[in-house]
Amino acid sequence: MSYLIQGETGQWEVVIGLEVHAQVISNAKLFSGASTTFGADPNAQVAFLDCGMPGMLPVINAECIRQAVKTGLGLNAKINRRSVFDRKNYFYADLPLGYQISQFAHPIVGEGTIILDLKDGTSREVGIERLHLEIDAGKSLHDQHPTKSFIDLNRAGVALMEIVSKPDMRSPEEAGAYLKKLRAILRYLGTCDGNMEEGSMRADVNVSVRHPGEPLRTRCEIKNVNSVRFVMQAVEIEAMRHIEVYEAGGIIEQETRLFDSNKGETRPMRSKEFAHDYRYFPDPDLLPLEFSEEFVAEIQAGLPELPDAKKARFIGDYGLSPYDAGVLVAEKETAAYFEAAVEGHDAKAVANWVMGDLFAALNRTGKAITESPVAPENIGKLVDLIKDGTISGRIAKDVFEIMVETGGEPAKIVEEKGLKQVTDTGAIEKVVDEVIAANPEKAAEVKGGKEKLLGWFVGQAMKASQGKANPAILNEMIKKKLLG
Amino acid sequence: MTELTSLTLAGVRDGLAKGDFTSVELTEAYLAAMEAHKDLNAYIVTCPEVALERAKASDARRAKGEAKGPMDGAPVAIKDLFCTEGVQTTAASKILEGFKPQYESTVSAKLKDGGAVMLGKTNLDEFAMGSANITSAYGNVISPWTAEDDAAALVPGGSSGGSAAAVSARLAVAATGTDTGGSIRQPAAFTGIVGLKPTYGRCSRWGIVAFASSLDQAGPMTRTVEDAAIMLGQMAGFDAKDSTSANVPLPDFTKALTGDIRGLKVGIPKEYRPDGLNSEIAALWDQGISWLKDAGATVVEVSLPHTDKALATYYIIAPAEASSNLARYDGVRYGLRTGADGSLDEMYMKTRAQGFGKEVKRRILIGTYVLSAGYYDAYYLKAQKVRALIAQDFREAFKTVDVLLTPTAPSDPFPIEGGAKVDPITMYLNDVFTVPASLAGLPGLSLPGGLSQRGLPLGLQLIGRPFDEETVLRTAQVMEKAAGFAAVPTLLRGGK
Numbered sequence: 001m002s003y004l005i006q007g008e009t010g011q012w013e014v015v016i017g018l019e020v021h022a023q024v025i026s027n028a029k030l031f032s033g034a035s036t037t038f039g040a041d042p043n044a045q046v047a048f049l050d051c052g053m054p055g056m057l058p059v060i061n062a063e064c065i066r067q068a069v070k071t072g073l074g075l076n077a078k079i080n081r082r083s084v085f086d087r088k089n090y091f092y093a094d095l096p097l098g099y100q101i102s103q104f105a106h107p108i109v110g111e112g113t114i115i116l117d118l119k120d121g122t123s124r125e126v127g128i129e130r131l132h133l134e135i136d137a138g139k140s141l142h143d144q145h146p147t148k149s150f151i152d153l154n155r156a157g158v159a160l161m162e163i164v165s166k167p168d169m170r171s172p173e174e175a176g177a178y179l180k181k182l183r184a185i186l187r188y189l190g191t192c193d194g195n196m197e198e199g200s201m202r203a204d205v206n207v208s209v210r211h212p213g214e215p216l217r218t219r220c221e222i223k224n225v226n227s228v229r230f231v232m233q234a235v236e237i238e239a240m241r242h243i244e245v246y247e248a249g250g251i252i253e254q255e256t257r258l259f260d261s262n263k264g265e266t267r268p269m270r271s272k273e274f275a276h277d278y279r280y281f282p283d284p285d286l287l288p289l290e291f292s293e294e295f296v297a298e299i300q301a302g303l304p305e306l307p308d309a310k311k312a313r314f315i316g317d318y319g320l321s322p323y324d325a326g327v328l329v330a331e332k333e334t335a336a337y338f339e340a341a342v343e344g345h346d347a348k349a350v351a352n353w354v355m356g357d358l359f360a361a362l363n364r365t366g367k368a369i370t371e372s373p374v375a376p377e378n379i380g381k382l383v384d385l386i387k388d389g390t391i392s393g394r395i396a397k398d399v400f401e402i403m404v405e406t407g408g409e410p411a412k413i414v415e416e417k418g419l420k421q422v423t424d425t426g427a428i429e430k431v432v433d434e435v436i437a438a439n440p441e442k443a444a445e446v447k448g449g450k451e452k453l454l455g456w457f458v459g460q461a462m463k464a465s466q467g468k469a470n471p472a473i474l475n476e477m478i479k480k481k482l483l484g
Numbered sequence: 485m486t487e488l489t490s491l492t493l494a495g496v497r498d499g500l501a502k503g504d505f506t507s508v509e510l511t512e513a514y515l516a517a518m519e520a521h522k523d524l525n526a527y528i529v530t531c532p533e534v535a536l537e538r539a540k541a542s543d544a545r546r547a548k549g550e551a552k553g554p555m556d557g558a559p560v561a562i563k564d565l566f567c568t569e570g571v572q573t574t575a576a577s578k579i580l581e582g583f584k585p586q587y588e589s590t591v592s593a594k595l596k597d598g599g600a601v602m603l604g605k606t607n608l609d610e611f612a613m614g615s616a617n618i619t620s621a622y623g624n625v626i627s628p629w630t631a632e633d634d635a636a637a638l639v640p641g642g643s644s645g646g647s648a649a650a651v652s653a654r655l656a657v658a659a660t661g662t663d664t665g666g667s668i669r670q671p672a673a674f675t676g677i678v679g680l681k682p683t684y685g686r687c688s689r690w691g692i693v694a695f696a697s698s699l700d701q702a703g704p705m706t707r708t709v710e711d712a713a714i715m716l717g718q719m720a721g722f723d724a725k726d727s728t729s730a731n732v733p734l735p736d737f738t739k740a741l742t743g744d745i746r747g748l749k750v751g752i753p754k755e756y757r758p759d760g761l762n763s764e765i766a767a768l769w770d771q772g773i774s775w776l777k778d779a780g781a782t783v784v785e786v787s788l789p790h791t792d793k794a795l796a797t798y799y800i801i802a803p804a805e806a807s808s809n810l811a812r813y814d815g816v817r818y819g820l821r822t823g824a825d826g827s828l829d830e831m832y833m834k835t836r837a838q839g840f841g842k843e844v845k846r847r848i849l850i851g852t853y854v855l856s857a858g859y860y861d862a863y864y865l866k867a868q869k870v871r872a873l874i875a876q877d878f879r880e881a882f883k884t885v886d887v888l889l890t891p892t893a894p895s896d897p898f899p900i901e902g903g904a905k906v907d908p909i910t911m912y913l914n915d916v917f918t919v920p921a922s923l924a925g926l927p928g929l930s931l932p933g934g935l936s937q938r939g940l941p942l943g944l945q946l947i948g949r950p951f952d953e954e955t956v957l958r959t960a961q962v963m964e965k966a967a968g969f970a971a972v973p974t975l976l977r978g979g980k
Contacts, residue, residue, distance in 0.1 A: 048586070053586075053587070053818070054573070054575070056690070056691075057690050057725060059725060059726075059727055089807075089808050091814060091829075091832055092828075098808065098810075098811020099808055277857045279855035279860075284728075
């Protein structure tokens with residue numbers, strides 16, 4: 001499914017690459033012992049190094065290295081057993097050292113791949129260029145005082161993984177799918193919580209356009225986009241801007257831009273005269289980072305099952321469609337819920353309940369699946385009640401709503417509310433007879449050949465039974481009574 | 485009183501142990517001497533209260549039989565590049581005026597934990613950038629030495645000029661220094677004392693205001709080789725807080741002082757004897773060679789072919805690192821802040837324009853330039869390659885010899901007046917003999933070898949293998965004995 005934009009000069013293809021900054025899950029910062037907990041009082045989590053005190057030195061946090069390697073393995077990427085930390089020099093009030101410690105020429109992780117699951121059920125591979133470790137800057141608060149800016153250094157020095165994709169995406173949907181898939185992988189691995197609202201995951205979006213088959217044209221980088229939806233919007237808006245500029249005979253200059261979601265536009269962040277020369281050079285306070293094959297192997301051995309493997313297993317073991325499996329594994333928690341629900345029950349039916357009624361109920365109540373009022377094993381039990389004929393599919397919907405409200409167990413609800421399906425032919429016959437007796441003209445019409453009216457009788461009888469009549473028996477009975 | 489201040493560190497150790505005097509008596513003697521020779525400007529701040537408090541504590545420990553190590557109770561000076569908790573630390577820069585760290589550098593903490601008494605913080609070239617101690621924001625340091633034929637005030641060398649002047653003028657029994665390209669060794673040579681720059685990684689850099697991180701190294705400045713061995717033992721050791729600190733065994737350096745260098749192979753690098761080498765320096769060097777031969781060592785000529793590239797290499801790498809290390813002095817969090825009523829950029833510009841002196845600015849500019857896009861490969865990267873070749877030269881030489889002997893500085897001390905007028909390149913040439921060992925991370929020691937015709941101290945340098953300070957110290961002590969250097973600074977001779 002190719003996404004092409006029709007312009008005046010022909011069709012345009014969009015080329016997208018993403019640089020994602022993902023905050024590493026670790027107790028301490030990348031080079032200091034200060035805590036990384038979110039939401040502390042301003043400047044309460046700042047070591048002497050983090051505020052750039054004279055003579056303070058960085059010491060690498062081994063846990064962050066493990067997390068980066070783990071992420072690299074999760075992205076099927078090359079792990080570089082020797083990498084180098086560099087200084088990226090620039091001045092800003094929330095950058096206490098006057099440089100960011102980052103990795104430039106020799107990142108800890110090299111090339112890898114991510115498989116995107118697209119809406120139409122197809123998959124597409126996107127290349128990972130590299131992953132490197134770096135420290136975050138502090139936060140500048142410009143709205144706290146009429147003439148002063150406040151600086152909060154709690155975030156300064158926190159470990160980030162910058163994950164750079166190849167320019168392999170061709171539509172806003174693919175960009176969105178990439179971000180979602182990357183987030184899923186990070187969450188499965190436990191290396192980043194993927195929380196874009198708290199800023200623990202941010203994306204810089206590189207966009208260019210070209211006529212299909214052309215070499216790449218100039219790209220613009222849209223900085224710090226903080227939701228999947230905004231990334232998709234920003235791609236669309238920036239691509240349109242490029243097309244308009246080109247078609248008006250203009251040229252696109254390589255620059256950094258900001259996305260304004262309120263105005264639905266991107267605009268330049270800084271002009272070229274102020275372009276930084278970061279003067280990267282190896283940080284002389286840190287030795288090159290080297291680790292053994294065994295270190296990597298040990299992390300590899302501890303890797304959890306990742307979305308792609310889980311999806312394949314769901315398809316293979318449970319007979320789910322690729323689409324359903326894709327939806328269920330998209331979030332680690334959903335997959336875990338499904339697995340807890342499905343055990344010993346009809347997988348397809350359980351999947352449908354989870355993706356249908358459960359998702360709808362969670363959406364309605366604004367709850368995460370981990371806070372679901374319906375325990376996963378109760379979904380399985382509900383499916384069994386339908387399968388063994390205790391309740392009809394229609395009644396099951398009502399039972400489910402009660403489960404959402406009360407958190408109750410389905411069999412108990414059926415029992416208490418008297419919702420058990422009626423399979424007693426005598427009782428059904430009684431209802432059927434009553435309905436036929438009450439509608440002699442319609443019964444005559446059926447007998448006269450208007451068989452379409454059979455359905456009406458079924459409906460009336462079902463209503464009379466308060467929905468509890470076994471639909472198969474009911475159908476059969478009405479046919480027999482009216483048509484012989 | 486003067487007798488107490490003329491004791492060596494070993495003498496202090498023994499005297500305190502025998503109960504000949506107390507640490508308080510010793511400390512008071514030094515505080516009085518410091519007061520009397522304030523005009524040398526060796527100290528930026530003195531801390532008599534801290535000193536006496538520590539001296540009392542030391543005496544109390546000793547009275548209970550709990551004296552710590554060889555330096556318990558010894559009054560020392562700390563170069564004002566070491567952060568000292570609660571005591572102003574400036575790096576001799578205006579930009580750090582009034583800065584009182586909330587932490588103690590690893591090296592000064594080790595000395596403190598060993599019972600040493602801190603007398604004060606010694607003057608230096610601003611951010612340790614200089615070879616004459618004439619770039620300090622707190623004034624020049626005046627050498628306690630003057631020439632026989634000229635009363636002009638002389639430089640003590642730099643950057644550890646305050647520490648050198650203090651130890652030489654008996655204003656501290658010993659002092660810490662730091663050496664990036666010669667900042668311990670050259671001032672030691674200029675003031676007639678012993679200065680040891682250990683192997684890079686031997687002493688922790690944690691808490692030392694950084695100049696050039698890949699070169700900076702702390703070391704002792706003392707009146708004798710034995711004292712240097714004692715003090716190094718109290719300063720050195722692996723520190724997990726410094727990623728470049730070496731996790732190697734820490735020997736008892738005093739045990740290396742056997743006095744026996746028979747069979748030792750000493751290399752004389754031929755590239756250190758260029759045409760036009762000062763004849764006095766050349767003569768002293770030859771003298772040193774014969775002392776070694778007399779003591780049973782074998783002396784051979786070696787070649788360090790990339791020596792002539794060392795100074796240029798150093799003046800790319802050190803400023804590059806400095807330009808980045810000094811970026812943190814921006815007026816935002818501590819130290820000087822000016823122009824705060826303007827924009828952030830204006831505040832940076834005014835703060836840094838006012839806070840940094842000329843030499844520091846020059847090196848920031850050089851460093852920024854060599855790291856800039858388009859110049860990085862031609863300067864910084866090439867310098868790193870040459871640095872590797874220089875290290876390789878030494879490795880080759882140390883395949884055949886155990887230690888190298890060279891002069892420390894190319895001349896005897898020069899007047900402060902002249903120094904100020906000298907162009908930067910000429911000033912940088914002071915480090916020509918010390919810089920190569922710095923680039924290679926090797927231990928280097930300067931010891932007083934004799935006096936120039938004008939009666940001023942001249943130093944000889946010994947360079948050793950990585951982490952082989954023991955051989956350097958053993959050799960130095962043999963030479964020290966042979967030299968019999970007994971001259972005291974002009975200032976202490978009375979009548980002058």
